[in-house]
Amino acid sequence: MYLQQISFINFKNYAEAEIGLSKGVNAFVGNNGAGKTNLLDAIHYLSLCKSYFNPIDSQQIMQGADFFMINGVFDKQGKKEVIACGVKRNQKKQFKRNKKDYQRLADHIGLLPLVMISPYDISIIIEGSEERRKFVDNVISQTDGSYLDELITYNKFLANRNSLLKQIADTGRYDADLLAVIDEQLCISGTRIFNKRRAFMQKFTEIFNRLYTFLCNDAEQVELVYESNLLHDALDILLKRNIDKDRALQRTTAGIHKDDLQFNIHQMPMKKFGSQGQQKSFLIALKLAQYTFLMHTKGFKPLLLLDDIFDKLDDDRVTKLMQMVSNNDFGQVFITDTSISRVKNIFDAINIQIKLFTVSEGNIYA
Numbered sequence: 001m002y003l004q005q006i007s008f009i010n011f012k013n014y015a016e017a018e019i020g021l022s023k024g025v026n027a028f029v030g031n032n033g034a035g036k037t038n039l040l041d042a043i044h045y046l047s048l049c050k051s052y053f054n055p056i057d058s059q060q061i062m063q064g065a066d067f068f069m070i071n072g073v074f075d076k077q078g079k080k081e082v083i084a085c086g087v088k089r090n091q092k093k094q095f096k097r098n099k100k101d102y103q104r105l106a107d108h109i110g111l112l113p114l115v116m117i118s119p120y121d122i123s124i125i126i127e128g129s130e131e132r133r134k135f136v137d138n139v140i141s142q143t144d145g146s147y148l149d150e151l152i153t154y155n156k157f158l159a160n161r162n163s164l165l166k167q168i169a170d171t172g173r174y175d176a177d178l179l180a181v182i183d184e185q186l187c188i189s190g191t192r193i194f195n196k197r198r199a200f201m202q203k204f205t206e207i208f209n210r211l212y213t214f215l216c217n218d219a220e221q222v223e224l225v226y227e228s229n230l231l232h233d234a235l236d237i238l239l240k241r242n243i244d245k246d247r248a249l250q251r252t253t254a255g256i257h258k259d260d261l262q263f264n265i266h267q268m269p270m271k272k273f274g275s276q277g278q279q280k281s282f283l284i285a286l287k288l289a290q291y292t293f294l295m296h297t298k299g300f301k302p303l304l305l306l307d308d309i310f311d312k313l314d315d316d317r318v319t320k321l322m323q324m325v326s327n328n329d330f331g332q333v334f335i336t337d338t339s340i341s342r343v344k345n346i347f348d349a350i351n352i353q354i355k356l357f358t359v360s361e362g363n364i365y366a
């Protein structure tokens with residue numbers, strides 16, 4: 001799958017732009033603040049109905065304008081897909097596929113899969129467990145239509161259970177029957193999610209290990225470990241065992257909402273002991289594993305968006321990474337950087353032809 005052409009009006013710092021793209025590597029070069037990331041974000045918006053960076057739609061509209069529009073023409077295994085989206089201030093966003101409105105935006109998600117790697121993703125490594133759960137949930141939900149609904153159900157029962165625990169503490173009345181009903185529902189959806197996450201992590205870890213070993217030339221030993229209370233005990237047992245603690249704290253202390261991923265380098269936490277370059281390499285391997293997992297499950301190649309990827313990586317890793325993403329395992333790639341000579345040197349050295357664009361103050365030049 002690839003994006004042939006994209007145009008937008010009033011999107012962030014672009015009043016109007018239209019470009020034709022290469023099936024292979026497309027590089028966007030320009031100074032800080034020129035609009036390179038915004039351009040990648042427009043592609044992300046077309047694919048996933050939202051900005052990668054900012055959930056507030058009205059803030060994507062160019063300052064002083066009342067709407068933005070993005071249009072994209074994709075080639076999906078030989079079939080043309082024309083996607084148009086428009087956002088007006090204070091109105092619901094509109095998405096059309098081949099001129100037909102979507103009933104539900106959720107129906108569009110997964111049609112044109114995409115993986116973005118941006119400097120902001122370092123939060124997956126350095127922030128709390130919620131960021132890592134979000135990463136896992138995001139990958140699974142792009143390939144499993146019922147996963148997100150299951151998560152919503154679990155979170156609803158979890159909220160019910162927590163408010164019942166609070167009510168018990170406030171009133172002193174212990175409604176064991178109601179708690180048992182909620183626990184049963186929580187166990188059903190929690191166990192389903194756990195099984196999906198565990199199956200996913202088994203496949204994902206294998207892909208990740210292979211990619212990291214390649215990227216770092218087998219010089220570093222890293223580990224990606226799925227942590228869940230449910231790996232040791234079934235959820236119903238955990239809920240029963242923890243009930244006194246849960247009543248005292250007025251919240252549910254075990255369950256899939258506590259899952260995490262452990263990232264280690266040489267058996268120490270990556271967050272504390274990894275250098276910035278090692279953390280970045282780890283992150284890139286995670287995202288490329290996401291790409292590979294999506295490709296295997298979908299049966300075609302997603303788009304790969306690499307924002308400001310070269311910073312903090314040594315020359316060897318940059319070369320390996322660019323060699324990897326421009327070979328046949330990857331499809332269309334978008335790269336941004338501030339230095340035209342760096343981009344030219346990297347791709348000349350590995351003998352890969354790219355389509356180069358310069359970006360300046362909201363204008364794109366081929």
Ligand SMILES: Nc1ncnc2c1ncn2[C@@H]1O[C@H](COP(=O)(O)OP(=O)(O)OP(=O)(O)O)[C@@H](O)[C@H]1O
Pocket residue numbers: 011012013014030031032033034035036037038039059060061062063308336338
């Ligand atoms: N809604 C908006 N209206 C107008 N301009 C906007 C809007 N949102 C963001 N911008 C502008 O877009 C510019 C940032 O663009 P972008 O992040 O794409 O830059 P970049 O080329 O990726 O820069 P860097 O190399 O620093 O990452 C900023 O100047 C910002 O003020």
